[in-house]
Amino acid sequence: MNPPAPHGVAEAQEHRSPALTHRAGLSRGELRYQRCAHCASAVFPPRTLCPDCGTQQLGWERSTGxxxxxxxxxxxxxxxxxxxxxxxxxxxxxxxxxxxxxxxxxxxxxxxxxxxxxxxxxxxxxxxxxxxx
Ligand SMILES: [Zn+2]
CATH class of the missing domain: 2.40.50 (OB fold (Dihydrolipoamide Acetyltransferase, E2P))
Structure with a gap:
């Protein structure tokens, strides 16, 4: 009956809401975007599927701005x-x-x-x- 680790909760929320992850980055002064692990496309605005190849293998990166x-x-x-x-x-x-x-x-x-x-x-x-x- 241990409560879930905060890190796991945050990851689950990020998976549910890419827009939320983006906003959390802004609140820390970071411009975050996604990059597809499959086709390497940079993806913005945040979404759950790569618009170029359709996979869900989107990882977060911090833009240079x-x-x-x-x-x-x-x-x-x-x-x-x-x-x-x-x-x-x-x-x-x-x-x-x-x-x-x-x-x-x-x-x-x-x-x-x-x-x-x-x-x-x-x-x-x-x-x-x-x-x-
Ligand atoms: Zn892709």
């Missing part, structure tokens, strides 16, 4: 304008996010950016990677 803006658009709303970007991470996956810091229209395709989390730790955003300029 460095990437390049693939596409950018400015969205204007009641609270002002912000940008929405697609970033190609150096690790081989693409994600939708936003670049914070510069004016929304000043973000350009090809800009080098670096991942960080918002102050609440809930959201992955990017900022210009100054040392690349």
């Amino acid at each position: 460095d990437g390049t803006v693939y596409a950018t658009t400015v969205v204007r709303g009641r609270d002002g304008a912000h940008n929405v970007v697609l970033v190609d991470l150096d690790d081989g996956f693409r994600m939708m996010s936003r670049v914070e810091g510069p004016a929304p229209q000043d973000v350009a395709i090809g800009d080098r950016v670096r991942f960080r989390t918002t102050a609440d730790g809930d959201t992955a955003v990017f900022e210009p990677k100054e040392d690349a300029r």
